[in-house]
Amino acid sequence: MITAILVFTRKKNTPVSTETKTTTQNTVSEIDSDNDGLPDWKEILWKTDPKVSDTDSDGMNDGEELKNNRNPIKPAPGDELTDEEIKSLNDPSNYVSPFDRASKTDDFTQKFLTQYVLQKSLSEGVLDDVAKDVLIKSVLGETSTAMPFRTFSVIDIKISEADNTATIKQYGNSVGEIIIKNNPGMTMENMLKLLKTAVETKNSSGLEQLKTVIEKNTQIINESLKISVPRSAVNIHVDFLNGMSRITEMILGMYKSINDPMFGLVVIGDYQATAVELKNTNTRIEEYFNKKNIVYKSSDYGYVFTNNIF
Numbered sequence: 629m630i631t632a633i634l635v636f637t638r639k640k641n642t643p644v645s646t647e648t649k650t651t652t653q654n655t656v657s658e659i660d661s662d663n664d665g666l667p668d669w670k671e672i673l674w675k676t677d678p679k680v681s682d683t684d685s686d687g688m689n690d691g692e693e694l695k696n697n698r699n700p701i702k703p704a705p706g707d708e709l710t711d712e713e714i715k716s717l718n719d720p721s722n723y724v725s726p727f728d729r730a731s732k733t734d735d736f737t738q739k740f741l742t743q744y745v746l747q748k749s750l751s752e753g754v755l756d757d758v759a760k761d762v763l764i765k766s767v768l769g770e771t772s773t774a775m776p777f778r779t780f781s782v783i784d785i786k787i788s789e790a791d792n793t794a795t796i797k798q799y800g801n802s803v804g805e806i807i808i809k810n811n812p813g814m815t816m817e818n819m820l821k822l823l824k825t826a827v828e829t830k831n832s833s834g835l836e837q838l839k840t841v842i843e844k845n846t847q848i849i850n851e852s853l854k855i856s857v858p859r860s861a862v863n864i865h866v867d868f869l870n871g872m873s874r875i876t877e878m879i880l881g882m883y884k885s886i887n888d889p890m891f892g893l894v895v896i897g898d899y900q901a902t903a904v905e906l907k908n909t910n911t912r913i914e915e916y917f918n919k920k921n922i923v924y925k926s927s928d929y930g931y932v933f934t935n936n937i938f
Contacts, residue, residue, distance in 0.1 A: 665691025668701075676700045778849075778876035781867040788856035795858050797922050799928065803868070804929030806851045812844040816875075823882050838883040845876040864916045871909040874902055 662669050664681035671678040671690065681689040683701050689840035690700040699707040718839045788795060817836060826832045849872050917924075917933055 633701055634690050662690075664689035666726055778873045780817065780866055780873070780933060782855075782862055782866060784853060784869070785865055786854070787862055788858050788906070791858040791860050793920065793922070796861060796917075796920050797924075799855070799861055799927055800917060800922060800924065800930035800933055803852055803865075804853045804924075804932040806855075807932050808929060810842040810844040810847045810851070814841055819882060823885065826885075832885075835883055835885070837925050838879055841879050842876060842883060845872055845879070848872055860920070861916065864913050867912055869907045873904050875906060878902060 661678045662681040666676065666689075676683040676690045683690055684693075684699075684703045684707070686693075686703040686707065688698070688704070693700040693707070697709045698704065699709050724822075814837070819841065822837060826835050849869060850878045852865070852869060852872075913933060917930075922930070924934065
């Protein structure tokens with residue numbers, strides 16, 4: 629994200645010669661990493677591999693396949709494009725977003741929304757070539773927001789020397805109560821849908837709902853810093869705090885996209901890696917309580933740990 633900020637700041641405030649600007653635009657819009665005749669930004673739209681000239685390995689490179697109305701991600705024979713796909717090729721405004729066909733998987737959060745916005749923006753002529761480059765690199769994992777989220781370590785934790793079954797169970801109930809009390813009532817999938825709607829309708833008012841999520845998550849972090857933590861639980865507590873901090877910063881990034889859509893898009897490009905980190909954190913927390921033989925009833929606040937927190 630630092631790269632993107634520098635690019636757009638310079639472009640806005642510093643005069644750029646016509647020659648330099650033209651060269652940059654031509655270079656970016658014509659990047660073809662695998663020399664298959666299909667620019668990288670179009671590879672994203674067709675879900676082909678920008679680094680492999682023949683994505684489906686059927687003997688014809690991706691660019692040639694599209695010229696011949698063949699599907700570049702389906703091996704021959706039987707890879708002829710449908711009328712709908714051909715229409716999409718010739719008229720980008722008819723493109724059907726994979727977002728709308730996606731199941732509830734991690735792919736939904738990573739590439740589908742980014743592809744949707746990229747395609748829509750290109751068809752409406754609202755992205756310049758430098759912006760295309762940023763989005764391309766984001767989808768390919770070559771650009772990161774590098775968001776400076778608040779991090780925690782052992783020195784931030786109030787450590788309790790009382791470390792037994794009773795105190796460990798109480799610890800889980802204490803954190804569980806904080807989580808339940810400050811539950812924002814919105815899933816990450818719903819937040820991403822808000823962002824999609826904001827871009828699709830060009831109305832960002834719905835993103836105001838994210839302020840509540842940010843405030844609630846921040847409250848969870850602050851209150852969790854005040855409780856006493858058994859020494860054996862210190863590491864998972866640090867993991868929990870950092871996980872909450874990271875996801876809250878990502879939501880803040882989505883909220884900031886009200887004024888800077890590019891920022892929101894690159895945040896989404898980072899989501900997959902963050903989701904993996906948070907899933908691992910959930911696993912470590914669950915394993916800790918299992919190892920300590922802690923069992924929570926459905927009436928216990930700590931029961932929240934039987935489900936994914938993030």
